[in-house]
Amino acid sequence: MSLEALTKAPALRKGMLGTALTINSQEYDDVTLKGAGHSDAWEFTEAVKAAWTHFNLAALEKEAAQLDRILAGVLALAAPSRYPSACQIAPLLDAARALDSSLLSKLNAEAIGPEVAARIAPVRKFATDPRTARANAITTFVAAELDRWKDFFDTIESKPLTPEQRLSVVVDEDATLVLAGAGSGKTSVITAKAAYLVKAGIRQPEEILLLAFAKNAAEEMSERVEARSGVPIVARTFHAISYDIIGIVEGSKPALADHATDDMAFTNLIKQILKDLVYRLSEVSTAIIQFFAHFLVEPKTEWDFKTKHDFYTHMESQDLRTLQGEKVKSYEELQIANWLYENGVEYEYEPVYEHKVPETGRRDYQPDFRLTESGIYIEHFGVRRQKTADGRERLVTAPFVDRDEYLAGMDWKRKVHAEHKTILIETYSYERQEGRLLTGLAEKLAPHVTLNPRPVDTIYDRIVELKQVDDFSKLLGTFLRKFKSGGYSLQDCETKSDRMKLGKRARAFLDVFAPVFEEYQKRLEGRIDFEDMILRAAHYAETGLYVSPFRHILVDEFQDISQSRARLVKALKAQHPDVRVFAVGDDWQSIFRFAGSDIHLMRHFGREFGGTFDDEAGVHRTVDLGRTFRSVDQIAFAARSFVLRNPAQIEKQIVPAGTATEPAIRVVSVSKGEDEAKLNEVLAALSAAMAPEAKPATVLLLGRYRFIEPDMPGLRRRFPRLKISFKTIHASKGLEADHVILLNADSGRTGFPSEIVDDPLLSLVSPEEEPFRNAEERRVMYVAMTRARHTLTILASNARPSSFVTELRKDPAYAISTAPGAEPEAHICGECGGRLLGVTGQDGRIWYRCEHVQHCGNLLPACPSCGTALPRHAEGTSEVRCECGASYPTCPECKDGWLVERSGSFGKFLGCVRYPTCTGKAKIANGDRPAITKPRRRKRI
Structure with a gap:
């Protein structure tokens, strides 16, 4: 029986027949020796106790140095000198648990005595409940640090920092996310954070990486940090640090491709690649022509919609332009028209029927197509086949189409052709559903028409003439940049296409994209584009070819981060166990999905960038700045309520900059042709309301698109007391003005919210789309609203106000001021459900x-x-x-x-x-x- 196995000191018990001695052991059941002489039993017990105590204390003495180190670390948590972040405390926890498991848990308090037991107790308690210990340490440190650096926080900016700003500076978790709403002073936070890290001796300037998205923002941040704190920290863009990393690893920086900084040159390069591929007359050229002829637009039909209104709205967002140049009314008609054009069959679209049909109350009969050489007519009927319960087959129409009326119309057209002895070829929606619309058409026309297929290069020249290549080249270019920056493969895209059920169109597109991408990479000829830049730098950091000196990574405008940029940040963070990520952003202002930003990275910040502590992953800290220095209460609260209609947005509290004494948000209805006059009225009212001695008020005109910019020189001449500027909403981020006027808040394709939908193909290389309707456009509206300090005026069409304007007007919670009778009654079309x-x-x-x-x-x-x-x-x-x-x-x-x-x-x-x-x-x-x-x-x- 070993001393290590004893669980307590031997026990003596006197009896009639002598003394009983009991020994408790982990190895055996309790051992009792009966009938011993009491004196002998006592001496033996004392000897065992002494040996047992000596054994425990000797074991503890061997680990004394380790125990002292761990104990000192645990006791220091009572008044920590540094923020007790997960990465800082995790090694202490690992050591405490290892020692507890190997020794402390096996020591007997009786054997080592009360003093030694009390000494190891803090370590054992920490090993058992480390989260409470760390939380208490954080609370203690933050309170003391805020007091210690009070003068610094009072003077680092022109105004003392708010309590929320101060908290965000001293919090130093493995990953810290600062939620900086519009006008909450995020630049002040980053400036103070960088200065604090150096002044507090936490980091040297060269250990801090300050990242911005735009070059001008980086320059401004560098200047501000040095001016406010005297600390020379150079802020860099993601591309700049990536280029530096590549230069360090490769010994020199590769040349930047000419088109990397010139969007027009980039699009022209894609157009040239397409043209060259077509003129090689290979299988690729056939794939390109097939895409233009049959897959250029999203192949949805009336069967994909529940109402006429939804169907018509979709069709209006598509430009169903045939290769011959006319606009048709359905995707299936587009397929037929383009097949006729490809095969050299001359046709007219919707001609007036050659025979006068007797008065029927109908408009003149216009068949879908007439083949000009043969005189044959083609009618495409939107019917599908359906099996009935008794096994028979019947024709059915789309959900919103009156079946009986439609079938009667089909019969009427057949009778007209029969009476006038004109040849009618019929095609049907069920043929496309069954994959034989065009092969079936070819069979039906064979007895009447000789096909004369046009050469591929001739068709392509026609596509260029119709300017369809321009938009397609932009689509290809956007896809290519997203494909590279996201690190996608063709297999990734094919897998995602299958999962999203994008079908033949996606496969046809990838058949074009693959050779275009291959040719594009060849034409780089050793040069580099911006997408390569970040991915190559991330790879060098991940593989250790680049050794990072950075221990603190501060990221501005974090809501705009993309997967490739996040990959670089993660790679730099992973190089050292004590690297911290400090991100400042506002998910309410995430409006650059088209440029690759992924809002999910911010919404799942802890999972993506957090540390690990006590077997808990994703450890991070979030600080909500809350207070806005810009907008009065009505605007701040209305904007908050508006953006939070999307439940996926991170909820934040708002403390407004002031209280409005009169309505701060107005909707002004504009009749057709009155845009200029109404804008002048609003500006005149703002100018007239100014006190004579007041300095000029700033007025920011905002538009969803650049093309709605009004005559700015004229406005400035007419209203000299106002400093008027125009920006698109996307370009206005970071700006503010006394008064904001939002122009053209109308419904429609180029209205607001915009109804120009990204091509679904881009979803193959984009972050997962948010399920909430108009999620990103709603954030764009939030950005527009929060540019205003005192008033926000929204100009909206009297006849076609946007859905956002309608929402703002209807909900009294927004406290919108509208002139009596200004909101027109909405009249719903009884035929289709539109307006x-x-x-x-x-x-x-x-x-x-x-x-x-x-x-x-x-x-x-x-x-x-x-x-x-x-x-x-x-x-x-x-x-x-x-x-x-x-x-x-x-x-x-x-x-x-x-x-x-x-x-x-x-x-x-x-x-x-x-x-x-x-x-x-x-x-x-x-x-x-x-x-x-x-x-x-x-x-x-």
């Missing part, structure tokens, strides 16, 4: 036209009585009523129309105002006039 918009016709009258002009064509006159408003169906009645008081009989055929008196060959009758689109009619009972109620009074709107 009916008021327009002035060539006759000077007001008409209400569906927003989906090309597809829907619903057109209604204004009320005949007042001439301005639109009569609408009155709930529970057979009347259509106008707000002016007039009422009319409802049309029995359509949802929007009403009946007015008309004259026909059989006399007067009631006909729909939408004639000839709608042929609804009714008789005039007993020769009476229609039941039309005159208005009580005329009302202008």
Whole structure:
């Protein structure tokens, strides 16, 4: 039995037959010796106790130096001299647990005595509950450090730092994320952090890497740090540090490609590569032509949508332009037209039928296609085949199409051709669904038409002429840059395409992209582009070819970080166990996804950059600056509420810069053609409200797009007391003004939110898209709102206000000021669910036209009585009523129309105002006039 195995000192118990001696051991069950002489038993027990105590103390003495080091570290946590970050305390915890496991847990308190037991107790407690010990140490350190550096925080900037800013400076976790909302003073935080690290002796200037995204931001930061603190720390862009790393490893810096800094030169290079590949007349040229002919636009049809409105909205976002040059109404028509063009079959799109069809109330019949040489007509029918329960087959239409009416229209067209003995070739949506639309068309045309395929280079010249190459080259270029910067492979893209079910279009695109990328890499000829720069530097850091001197990495505008930049930061952090990442950003202002920024890196900051402590990964600290030095309460709170409608945004508290004494946010409705006049009115009001002795107020005009910039020289001449500037919202980040005016907050393709959707192909090389609708556009709106100090004025179309404006107006929580009656009543189109918009016709009258002009064509006159408003169906009645008081009989055929008196060959009758689109009619009972109620009074709107 070994001394190490004893669990307590031997015990003696006197009895009638002598003394019983019991020994407790881990190795055996308790051993009891009975009937011993008491004196002998006592002497033996004392000898065992002495040996046992000596053994325990000797074991402890062997580890005395290690114990002293660990104990000193644990006791120092009571008043730490440095922030007890995970990376700093983790080695102490590992050592404490190792010693506890190998020795301390095996020592017996009785054997070593109370003094020694008390000495090792702090180490054992720390090993058991290190998180509490570290948390208490952090609290103690932060309180003391804030007090110790109070004078520094009071004077480092022109105004004393806020409590939140001070906290962010002294917190020094493995990874620290500072949530810096708009106008919260993030630059002050970075400046103070860099100066503090050096002045506190935590780091030498050369151990600090200060990273910015733009060259001018880096220069400004360097100047500010040195001016405020006297500490010479050079801020660098990601590209600059990457270029330096490459130079150190390779001995010299490779030449930068000419197109790296010139977007136009880059796009022209892609265009030239495409052209050269086509003219080689290889399989690649065929793949390129096939993509342009059949996959240039997203191949969605009416079957992919639940409503006409959704379908029409999608179609309007696509430019369904054929190789011949006309715009068609569906993707399947585009496929047919381009196949005809490729194969040299001359055609007309939607010609008027060559025979006059007897009066039917319909518009002139226009078949989809007429082949000019043969006179054959092609009609493409949007029907699919469906099996019924009894096994029979029936034709069905898209969800929002009236099946019976559509099938009747198909029969009518067949009869027209049969009566006039013209040849009709029919194609169907189910043929495309089954993958044989074009092969089927070729078979049907074979008896009538000889194909004469156009040469590939001829078709490509036509594509260039239509300027389709320009946009496609930009798409290819954007894809290429994202592909390289994200470190993707073609296999990655193919796998993601399968997962996202992007189908044949993605495969056709990758068939073009692969040879373009290969050729692009060849043409670099040893030079380097910006994407190579960061990835090569990250690789050198990951493999240890570059040894980093940096122990603190400070990153500005962290919400804009991309996967490749994050990879570089992680590689530099991994080189040394004590490297800290200090990131400052605002996920509410993440608006550069198109440039590769990945908001998920910020939302999962701990997982991506955090440390490890007590078997917990992702250890990090988040500090919310909260306070804004810019916007008054109404603007700050409205902007916060607006952006947080997306539940994925990180919630932050806001302390506004001041209290507004009058409405700070206004929506001004603008009628068609009044944009300039309304802007002048708003500027005039701002100028007039200024006190005579006041210095000029700053006014920032913001637009979602550059092209809506107004006449700035003219505005500056007219309003000399205002300092007026214009920026796109993206370019306005970091700026502020007394007053902000947001222009053209309208709905539409180039409205705000923008309805120009990124091509789905870019999702193959982009961060995962956020599920919340308009997630990034909502953040763009937040950026626009928070540029304003005192007032925000939003100019929005009276007829087509954006969904953002509608939301701001409807929710009283936003406290938006709107002129009485300024918000127009929304009229929904009964034909497709879009909006009916008021327009002035060539006759000077007001008409209400569906927003989906090309597809829907619903057109209604204004009320005949007042001439301005639109009569609408009155709930529970057979009347259509106008707000002016007039009422009319409802049309029995359509949802929007009403009946007015008309004259026909059989006399007067009631006909729909939408004639000839709608042929609804009714008789005039007993020769009476229609039941039309005159208005009580005329009302202008």
